[in-house]
Amino acid sequence: KRTRFDDLQDWKKGLFDIQDEGAQLASLLCDARPGMQVADICAGAGGKSLMMAAMMQNKGRILALDTVAERLERGGERLRRAGVHNVERKLVTEKWSSRPWRRKFDRVVVDAPCSGSGIWRRKVDARWQLTPERLALYQEKQSILLEKARAMVAPGGRIIYITCSLLASEGIEQIEKYLD
Numbered sequence: 001k002r003t004r005f006d007d008l009q010d011w012k013k014g015l016f017d018i019q020d021e022g023a024q025l026a027s028l029l030c031d032a033r034p035g036m037q038v039a040d041i042c043a044g045a046g047g048k049s050l051m052m053a054a055m056m057q058n059k060g061r062i063l064a065l066d067t068v069a070e071r072l073e074r075g076g077e078r079l080r081r082a083g084v085h086n087v088e089r090k091l092v093t094e095k096w097s098s099r100p101w102r103r104k105f106d107r108v109v110v111d112a113p114c115s116g117s118g119i120w121r122r123k124v125d126a127r128w129q130l131t132p133e134r135l136a137l138y139q140e141k142q143s144i145l146l147e148k149a150r151a152m153v154a155p156g157g158r159i160i161y162i163t164c165s166l167l168a169s170e171g172i173e174q175i176e177k178y179l180d
Helices: 021-030 047-055 069-082 124-128 132-152 172-179
Strands: 037-041 061-066 087-091 105-111 153-162
Touching (some): 021 047, 021 105, 021 153, 047 069, 047 087, 047 105, 061 069, 069 087
Parallel strands (some): 037 061, 037 105
């Protein structure tokens, strides 16, 4: 029988959460460990932060940044339910400055806004909404976020760049441009 998971007592107690497999894998690849300082840029509803907090055993700090208050609030509900207390959620403006967090993080996760080409099989009409102008806007935002991540990562730290795009111009080409 079909049941809404948010009606289940175990879910309300924070014993489990529902998350996309890709987000879980990306979180695992971050290799966040107890005591680390982690920045989660474009944190959204906190799925990766939730997973990394578990990997860190609630020790250390995760700074979850997003430009949309509603997404951060949904993340806050998930984190509270799971008993996570090492995530600081911060609402930032579209043109936020990375200066306060310069060279402070062992891991900087950038889940960059993108064309979404990787999920076109689920959202078939989305491919018709992508224009060259919109793609160029995504690419500019991705580049800006990578620069912010560069400023925030501590020496010896890692930047983890994530998109759900299959387009080289939003993935490997962005990384090559960044490395240049």
